[in-house]
Amino acid sequence: MITSRKPRRPDVTTVEFVGGVEALVLELHSHDERWADIFRDHRRRIRDALAAVDVEIEHIGSTSVPGLAAKPIIDIVVTVDDITAEEDYLDALLAAGYELRVREPGHRLVRTPARDVHVHLCERGDPAVDDYLLLRDHLRSDARDRALYESTKRTLLSKRWDDTNDYADAKTAVILAIKERARDARGQ
Template sequence: MRKPRRPDVTTVELVGGAEALKLQLHPYDERWAGTYLEHRRRISDAPTVGEIGIQHIGSTSVPGLAAKPIIDIVVTVDDITAEEDYLDALLDAGYELRVREPRHRLVRTPARDVHVHLFEHDDPAVDGYLLLRDHLRTDTEDRSLYENTKRELLSKRWDDMNDYADAKTEVVMAIKARARAARGR
């Protein structure tokens, strides 16, 4: 893995500012997997430079888990600071830049129903997403805990989706700790 060619951003840029959203959980929908595959092809077909990895993450990637109907995808790139290698290609493919922050970029569809999280290949956040996804796919108790936590939090008003995500942190960290212990790491 090559070193970044330039320093990364040091602040969070939220393109368009905070967005108050009314979100609801929907029962698991088998069509979510198909939507992921459509966007996987769209991303794969974008003329990016270098190796990319693409994974379906988040609640819509866990069969049986109720979720906000937003497909989360993680894409890994060689160098997050080399936006010219991937960002224009994704924007040309119809995604919009939403977040630019240290080690992470987020693009999404104009309908806001697909979020594409970009990280470097070896970023620990990617392992965390995959650890949570894989554990929730197999552990019914933690899947139920996570769903109930989301239901409780979504019963409140949130000025921004990031605030909602932050409110889940304690439960997510506890589930990840159990997942690591179950895997012996």
């Protein structure tokens, strides 16, 4: 395993969506116990591809929360030592069958060709990773916020979205409020 930290290089400064903006039909599905199995299969696939790299892999997003309806897209976060050292992880993930979708400061996203698994790559210590886990853990334990989040998603998905990023942005206010309650519950 590579554990020594490489010298930090400048990161990208813009957001690149490989393939451009995508309009997708988004719909919620009742929670499916198979989502956890799909995560475990991809965790193994990622670990095998990145065997020489020190990574942490977590299931995040709505599919990681039992009882929460979700778009049937498994979100996974992988932390690496240096996000700018793409040679340490990106080629191996592409060889494992993932496709590069997003390159932006501090974040890369690869996904399956079927678009049913999104792998978010972040640098170890990135506060975004803590936020993903905070939201996931809170929604797993707080039925009221889980219901609020699902209701918000249902309302938003009753509209047409030409860009899935716009849908994600529309959830921001509710997510921020839930994360604030999660921090309060943790005494942070």
